[in-house]
Amino acid sequence: MNKVRTPSPTTKLSSQELAALDAHWRAANYLSAGQIYLLANPLLTEPLRPEHVKPRLLGHWGTSPGLNLVYTHLNRVITARDLNAICIWGPGHGGPAVVANSWLEGSYTETYPDMTRDGAGMARLFRQFSFPGGIPSHVAPETPGSIHEGGELGYSLSHAYGAAFDNPGLLVACVIGDGEAETGPLAASWHSNKFLSPVSDGAVLPILHLNGYKIANPSVLSRLPDHELDELLRGYGHHPLHVTGHDPAAVHRAMAQAMDTALDHIAVIQATARDEGIRDRPRWPVIVLRTPKGWTGPAEVDGVPVEGTWRAHQVPLSEVRTNPGHLRQLEQWLRSYLPAELFDEHGRPRPQVLTCIPPGRRRLGANPHANGGLLLRALPIPPLERYAVPVERPGGSLHEPTRVLGDLLEEVMAATADRRDFRLVGPDETASNRLDAVYRVTDKAWEAEVLPTDEHLAPGGRVMEILSEHTCEGWLEGYLLTGRHGLFSCYEAFVHIVDSMANQHIKWLRTARRLAWRAPVASLNYLLTSHVWRQDHNGFSHQDPGFVDHILNKSPEVVRVYLPPDANTLLACADHVLCSRDYVNVLVAGKQPCFDWLDLEQARAHCARGAGIWEWASTDGGGEPDVVLACAGDVPTMEVLAAADLLHRYAPDLRVRVVNVVDMTRLLPQGEHPHGMPDHEYDAMFTHDKPVIFAYHGYPWLIHRLTYRRANHPHLHVRGYKEEGTTTTPFDMVLRNDLDRYRLVMDVIDRVPGLAVRAAPLRQAMADVRFRHHGWIREHGTDLPEVADWTWSR
Structure with a gap:
């Protein structure tokens, strides 16, 4: 010293x-x-x-x-x-x-x-x-x-x-x-x-x-x-x-x-x-x-x-x-x-x-x-085209979404090197969360002893890591409120540690927005990754998707929650939230290889809508469907598409509509949130009276809470995380929580009028696969080949 x-x-x-x-x-x-x-x-x-x-x-x-x-x-x-x-x-x-x-x-x-x-x-x-x-x-x-x-x-x-x-x-x-x-x-x-x-x-x-x-x-x-x-x-x-x-x-x-x-x-x-x-x-x-x-x-x-x-x-x-x-x-x-x-x-x-x-x-x-808003300058976001992954056909390739985002953040760091008004904070997880591309242009801030075996530690670095979520949150709040920009990357299960801090910041922003003399500040942006469905290796202690519920309880004019299903939609959402003002934005995205569903142009349009029909995955021919398969989150999206693929093969006459939701607040009525969807638009997308099977990333009752005023809420059935966690295989996690593709097909058969009798053999086959899965993973330690090797073929 x-x-x-x-x-x-x-x-x-x-x-x-x-x-x-x-x-x-x-x-x-x-x-x-x-x-x-x-x-x-x-x-x-x-x-x-x-x-x-x-x-x-x-x-x-x-x-x-x-x-x-x-x-x-x-x-x-x-x-x-x-x-x-x-x-x-x-x-x-x-x-x-x-x-x-x-x-x-x-x-x-x-x-x-x-x-x-x-x-x-x-x-x-x-x-x-x-x-x-x-x-x-x-x-x-x-x-x-x-x-x-x-x-x-x-x-x-x-x-x-x-x-x-x-x-x-x-x-x-x-x-x-x-x-x-x-x-x-x-x-x-x-x-x-x-x-x-x-x-x-x-x-x-x-x-x-x-x-x-x-x-x-x-x-x-x-x-x-x-x-x-x-x-x-x-x-x-x-x-x-x-x-x-x-x-x-x-x-x-x-x-x-x-x-x-x-x-x-x-x-x-x-x-x-x-x-x-x-x-x-x-x-x-x-x-x-x-x-x-x-x-x-x-x-x-x-x-x-x-x-x-x-x-x-x-x-x-x-x-x-x-x-x-x-x-x-x-x-x-x-x-x-x-x-x-x-x-x-x-x-x-x-x-x-x-x-x-x-x-x-x-x-x-x-x-x-x-x-701080008086001192705030626009953040230089590079053109997304430099980082977007090519998508020749839906599901034809895989990328790690947060690694793709990391390449974008590297250029943001480089573009702000002289002005020094952007920082990335997180509790010892930047590399784990696949954002380590930023180390090519900056180091981790560190003023203590440095050993020869250390990497990327240097005075004046603009990546901040300390294993205290409270301190990370406090640093970033102070940084934002004095006129700068930043992003908080965290494992999804442990961001709960800052629940009360998020509460107070949301209340601060809500009040400040009503004071004409306070200039808008950069939004507080959370990136939650290493999420519930891909914490199969760490087990139950690392599995909790409830921060989204916590945030969506707060002031509607301040909070936003996005669940991009692939790399390009994550880029489009990140571009939006990093440029926004006076919000608390939550992005939930995986760091594991994920199918690429949309090219950049499609991703931008989809994120702008917040929710949309994926016609390329649907079999309703643009007309009235028999059932709606809805999804929000990367793993639920994959399971819904796999279920739609099964239904196309084994129930080809069934008219299936696939809906993907990126902006969770779109599910709210228009009068309850600025992003809320008008009833006529919601009814046109989800129908007025057809069964809706909704595969959701988090706790299923959140979807019910967001949609309980909608006309077809009695026909809504939600699958999500229900506290069935352990150390297991990736697919066993979704199966344990009844979010898997086979369970979704069974839900469709159970809820489409007149289908139960006609599709009884299919339902039995789906139940048999689920049963076979249990024995397979205990013998082989891996998921069934038809699950592990599945790709979107249409």
């Missing part, structure tokens, strides 16, 4: 500087408490009365004074050093603090002109907080300068590193609260410093804010003695700087010195790497800030300690409207900040309060990196 020259500044604040910092901090504390409590009388120009207080007291005071301290001191160093900086506010419900500071610096008024920086605007600011029609109690998309939802405990540090990657001139401060510091995702994200290049990336300054408590319990890290906490942080690769205290003046001085020490240290690290070419992994600074929970609030309430305890977490005085003693104590508390010294008679902040605020876009609430 590089022994960087660590500066030891002695920051001496003048009395004027100290007074200005304290004035700004007190103003922010006053505004934070006012948002939680006050409905009227914002400047306390008259004695406080019960009707001045909100009827429902919501919000979190405990963390706010510490966040206000951090914001105040970030303002000081940004102004003094002309820093380009943003801050990630991790503590769960620190909304009043960040809103207060944004209002003080003027960015809130610029974003919301009715929130004027005066008494009238202050009144509106107070009223809207945690009030019907107003804003949430946490840092949210509505808050200028934020890229992180305040309720997302566990993800702040990975978001911060994602924002810093490929942003060499950016400082990303990150406040980590007591509760968040105990989460698994946060614990893993400390290792992000092993991936941060001091040459091509920005810097992250973690600020571990320990006020001692969570909602009702002490926090683990706050109870560690300093030397033990130092050992932990040094083990993570950080140099800890401590700020501890209760006296405001002493804490201001200590915080100023810690900030200057940390930033000087960062400057030396970057200069050493950029100017001197020394690339040993540095020890980055971290500030440990210990201040009382609910600092400067009521020390006691009803004879019980509050400040410095868990009781300060939310609303310290809860009976203000009904308890005169609480009302008096609230007024004393608010007046203790001396609001008349902080705001003039019109409610405008006095000059001393604004002394340390940075100018223009240097303000934390106005930095364009926190509204």
Whole structure:
């Protein structure tokens, strides 16, 4: 580890500087408490009365004074050093603090002109907080300068590193609260410093804010003695700087010195790497800030300690409207900040309060990196014709779809080499998922030790691999929200690990789309491969297709799910999602050799439709079918086509229509999703009353949920994964779940009126093959020859 020259500044604040910092901090504390409590009388120009207080007291005071301290001191160093900086506010419900500071610096008024920086605007600011029609109690998309939802405990540090990657001139401060510091995702994200290049990336300054408590319990890290906490942080690769205290003046001085020490240290690290070419992994600074929970609030309430305890977490005085003693104590508390010294008679902040605020876009609430769509450039996608596989006839060749996509991603990486705004992330699976062509133009980011046997590890690489899906997701979210592009590749079964992170990002996007001032950002794109039907070698633990269900439960205007059946449709879908904005897109595609069904022109048209009739595979002659065989997913598509082939050979008079679905949201009614299919179009494709046998990649009840309002839903029969998994052969997986071609033929015979008697011998033959299969695989360890060697012959 590089022994960087660590500066030891002695920051001496003048009395004027100290007074200005304290004035700004007190103003922010006053505004934070006012948002939680006050409905009227914002400047306390008259004695406080019960009707001045909100009827429902919501919000979190405990963390706010510490966040206000951090914001105040970030303002000081940004102004003094002309820093380009943003801050990630991790503590769960620190909304009043960040809103207060944004209002003080003027960015809130610029974003919301009715929130004027005066008494009238202050009144509106107070009223809207945690009030019907107003804003949430946490840092949210509505808050200028934020890229992180305040309720997302566990993800702040990975978001911060994602924002810093490929942003060499950016400082990303990150406040980590007591509760968040105990989460698994946060614990893993400390290792992000092993991936941060001091040459091509920005810097992250973690600020571990320990006020001692969570909602009702002490926090683990706050109870560690300093030397033990130092050992932990040094083990993570950080140099800890401590700020501890209760006296405001002493804490201001200590915080100023810690900030200057940390930033000087960062400057030396970057200069050493950029100017001197020394690339040993540095020890980055971290500030440990210990201040009382609910600092400067009521020390006691009803004879019980509050400040410095868990009781300060939310609303310290809860009976203000009904308890005169609480009302008096609230007024004393608010007046203790001396609001008349902080705001003039019109409610405008006095000059001393604004002394340390940075100018223009240097303000934390106005930095364009926190509204990343302002910085976003179109991703240079090469022409798909360069990578499309030739298809002379359906099923006449095989390719690995994700390997074909990997060739396309290689050129995307090459085209963005200079601008550095595209990254591929995944948990140790890039090569396994057949995307390793990208290594021809970039390496895997790595700042730790490299051994002679290692491959494709290098500082500044733009492939990110760490075996923590949480960290991968957090990196990519931070990267996207600051104006860049990316793709998350993951084994299908284990993407569930980030279910809650996906939830929060979807909610963020849904809210941001409704804010005119937030510019659209690149979509969060998942590529799920090594999927349920080809995890026969790894077994039951690796077989779970349920992430699609999870995503399709979410806001329709934000989520999209695509199941391309072959290589060219995967290319067409990838081209679409990589260019899209403000969506969460899920692509599910196999990495094993797969039949090529459509050429590029057909694939583009099919993906644009989202669902379509494959006339070349159908035998209805363009007229009304007797049965519809529908499919979604690569393996279900192969099984449906194999079933259609069997029916063509053994029931040639049966009119079969084959329908393939790429865009799962097309199955929804038009009024339920922007991609939803109108009833008349759905009925024309699937018929109004004919049997539909649907082979689906995932859990079958999802198809029923998407289509239950359709007229022919009573005639719909779905086959899919039903938790019958094990280590076995590929075909045994589909057979165990009744998704196999023979079962589908039997379903057709069972459901087409009048066919059961005529086709009884065929049904018996299909059942016999299924029975023979069981003995064959146990003797030979491979699938039946007629299955393994099957090809589409028509």
